[in-house]
Amino acid sequence: MTLQWHNWNAQELPPRPQLLDATLSELAADPHMPSPTWEQALAWIKLGREIGIHHFELMTLNSLTEVESCCRWLDAIAAQAPAEGWVLSLRERCPWPERLMHRVQRLGQPLEVRWIPDSPDPDLTSCRRLADLGVAVSLVIPDAHQLDPIRLNRWVMRARHAGVAIVEITGRGGAPWRSGIQALLQFVKGIVVHERLRLTWSSDHGFGLALSQALEAWHSGADRLRCSLFGCGVQGNAPLELLLVNLDLEFPEPDKDLTCLAELCRFGEEEFDLEAGNEYPVFGRDAFRTATGVHAAAIVKALAAGQRELADLVYSSVRASRLGLAQRIEVGPMSGKANLKFWLDGQGLPHDAKLMESMLLEVKQRAHVLTDLELIDLYHSLAA
Numbered sequence: 343m344t345l346q347w348h349n350w351n352a353q354e355l356p357p358r359p360q361l362l363d364a365t366l367s368e369l370a371a372d373p374h375m376p377s378p379t380w381e382q383a384l385a386w387i388k389l390g391r392e393i394g395i396h397h398f399e400l401m402t403l404n405s406l407t408e409v410e411s412c413c414r415w416l417d418a419i420a421a422q423a424p425a426e427g428w429v430l431s432l433r434e435r436c437p438w439p440e441r442l443m444h445r446v447q448r449l450g451q452p453l454e455v456r457w458i459p460d461s462p463d464p465d466l467t468s469c470r471r472l473a474d475l476g477v478a479v480s481l482v483i484p485d486a487h488q489l490d491p492i493r494l495n496r497w498v499m500r501a502r503h504a505g506v507a508i509v510e511i512t513g514r515g516g517a518p519w520r521s522g523i524q525a526l527l528q529f530v531k532g533i534v535v536h537e538r539l540r541l542t543w544s545s546d547h548g549f550g551l552a553l554s555q556a557l558e559a560w561h562s563g564a565d566r567l568r569c570s571l572f573g574c575g576v577q578g579n580a581p582l583e584l585l586l587v588n589l590d591l592e593f594p595e596p597d598k599d600l601t602c603l604a605e606l607c608r609f610g611e612e613e614f615d616l617e618a619g620n621e622y623p624v625f626g627r628d629a630f631r632t633a634t635g636v637h638a639a640a641i642v643k644a645l646a647a648g649q650r651e652l653a654d655l656v657y658s659s660v661r662a663s664r665l666g667l668a669q670r671i672e673v674g675p676m677s678g679k680a681n682l683k684f685w686l687d688g689q690g691l692p693h694d695a696k697l698m699e700s701m702l703l704e705v706k707q708r709a710h711v712l713t714d715l716e717l718i719d720l721y722h723s724l725a726a
Contacts, residue, residue: 355561355592355593356560356561356563358589358593358595359560359564359565359566359567359589360396360397360565360566360567361394361395361396361397361566361567361569361582361585361586362396362397362398362399362429362542362544362566362567362568362569363390363395363397363398363399363569363570363571363582364399364568364569364570364575364579365386365570365571365574365582365610365614366378366383366386366398366399366400366401367399367400367401367402367429367431368570368574368575368576368579369574369614370400370401370402371401371402371575371576372574372575372576375574375614375615376614376615378613378614380415380418380419382613382614383400383415383419384419384422384423385609385613386398386609386613387419387423388423389602389605389606389609390606391427392599392602393586393598393599393600393602393603393606394586394598395427395582396427396566397427397428397429397454397566398427398428398429399429399430399431399456399568400412400415400428400429400430401415401430401431402431402432402433402458403430403431403432403433403436404433404435404436405436408436409436409437412430428453428454429453429454429455429456429480430453430454430455430456431455431456431458432455432456432457432458432468433458433460434457434458434459434460434461434464434465434468435460443475453477453478454477454478454479454480454508455472455477455478455479455480456480456482456510457469457472457479457480457481457482457506458482458484459481459482459484466481466500466501466503466504466506467504469481469501469504469505469506470504470505472505473504473505473506473507474505478507478508479504479505479506479507479508480506480507480508480509480510480542481497481501481504481506481508481509481510482510482512482544483497483498483509483510483511483512484512484514485512485514486511486512486513486526486530487511487512487513487514487517487518487522487526491529494529494530495533497509498530498533498534498537498539499533499537501539502537502539506539507539507540508539508540508541508542508566509530509534509539509540509541509542510541510542510543510544510568511526511527511530511541511542511543511544511559511564512543512544512545513543513544513545513546513555514545514546514548514577515546515548515549517548519551520554520558523555523558523559523562524558524561524562526562527541527543527559527562527563527564528562528563531562531563540565540566541563541564541565541566542564542565542566542567542568543555543556543559543560543564543566543567543568544567544568544579544580545559545579545580546575546577546578546579547573547575547577547578547579548577548578552573552578552579552580552581553573553580553581553584553585553588555580556569556580556585557585557588557592560589567580567585568580569581569582569585570582571583571606571607571610571614571616572607572610572616572617572618572622574614574616583603583606583607583624583625584623584624586600586603587603587624587660587665590664591659591660600664600665600666601663601664601665601666602666603665603666604625604665604666604667605666607625624660624665625665625667629667630658630662630667630668630669630670631670631672632657632669632670632671632672633671633672633673633674633676633677633681633711634676634677635676635677635678635679635680635681636678637656637657638671638677638678638680638681638684639678639680640656640657641653641656641657641669641671642671642680642683642684644656650663651663653669654669671684671685672685672711672712673685673705673711673712673717674705674708674710674711674712675705675706675707675708675709675710677702677705678702679698679702682698682701682702682705683698685717686698686721689714689718691721693721697721697724697725700724701717701720701721701724704720704724705720
């Protein structure tokens, strides 16, 4: 008799979430970072759309001066690119003059305003005025994890009556944890589904939990996740690039091209002065880089057999080629013949067993991984 086993591990994933990229807004708000120019913003939006980012938060408006600056920004970039997916963050204390309202109407395309309260009991009249203009309004509920169910329900119901289309739930300082996110979002989801509202999740980088919180929020029913490149921001965010990598692992879309994700990260480093760091996952300098002999031997063996995909997965759960990157084999004191042969072949340098043995003896006397220049100098000194 054949037993039919039930798979308790099977889980139906929710639909893939949309992403709200707050990189431009966070850079503009950070006093220690240069504000992006509108040319940089256009290039960033173009790259982001290529990898499937849905919404771009352009800036946060705190004062009338910033509103005037925003008007000039909108005029400049609206002439170059469609306004679809643009989001403006507006604090409660900031005036919303008629001039900016006319700009919104003149764009002729949907614009979203992310409205941020400054008080525990805000006046939502501005939200109603924006909704009457045809603007999609997203209401941020600050520190939602600290509210009891009655007050949280009151927030959501007031949002609905003010014409709000999206409710944003925020976590701060590493809270809540996994079980708290599940309980919080399931409670809110039960309200917003009935009221036909959408749900966004955002959190700061407290205790380094922003990425895991965002993924848990997606599993718990969030329709959209707020993030920024490398988690940049005054308080930090979920890292955009690692969110995309994790979503691709959990919700693979083989037809989706992520090879320009590495280009997006390079753009952020070069244009926005953001730095990932050598040890940063996936996109740091040390990712997909090895100087260990046994690692290199396995990768080289897979490449020699024409199994490039296998070479990508020998010592990594993420395929480098999927993200526009490549495996890098370097030479250092822990390296073996496979490392050195791979490097010499890659440089097109002729070699024999005796030369390789001499080079390895020298390399193993060093206390660091050698650079290409050091290896070239060593090669010519021993080959002479």
